[in-house]
Amino acid sequence: MHQSRCFAASAEGGFKINGPSIKDKGPMSNEKDQSKNNETSLSRPTQAGRIETCMELIRQAMRCLENNDKQCVTRLIEELIKANCHNGNMVGNEIVSSVKDVVHKLWLSSGDELRCELLMRLMELRMARNWVRDALGMNTKRLNKWLVRCNINGESRIVRGITSLKTSRTY
Secondary structure, three states: OOHHHHHHHHHHOOOOOOOOOOOOOOOOOOHHHHHHHHHHHHHOOOHHHHHHHHHHHHHHHHHHHHOOOHHHHHHHHHHHHHOOOOOHHHHOHHHHHHHHHHHHHHHHOOOHHHHHHHHHHHHHOOOOHHHHHHHHOOOHHHHHHHHHHOOOOOOOHHHHHHHHHHHHOOO
16 A cells, blocks of 8 residues: 555554454453462562572581481471472572582482482482482483382482373274
8 A cells, every 4th residue: 555545544444453443341440360360470480589498408408418417408408399499490500519519418328228328319309310319410321220229219200200191092
């Protein structure tokens, strides 16, 4: 359309580029929706808040390690994982590295029974095998041996999901 025809059409009201539509009912009162949005966004911690929480839990875990309180460290590792301190997308790689360091130090200072308990907890928390393997500083073959020794079903989360799909199909 030529420029002169566009101006003519807009003068007649044929084109609406900006402004409310004729069919618009105007602003609606959504104060309830806004208050709900504010409440839900306040409950989620910011990345900075999450990092501070993770750093405090890591400090506590290191103190427990120094005091040789392995049950305390195990409990704090569980809290770290539940707070997503193991997830690099949520807190950054430096925090994740510190969490892995705590897990590794507990692993090194523990006997076989506590190692099996730690592996069991990590698997119950649905930790990825690669994360566990990296945290414990071992290769896949060695991790598999430990999982067998501790009588733990060590399938990864992805494989577990595919396996359940295969068994649920009827042919």
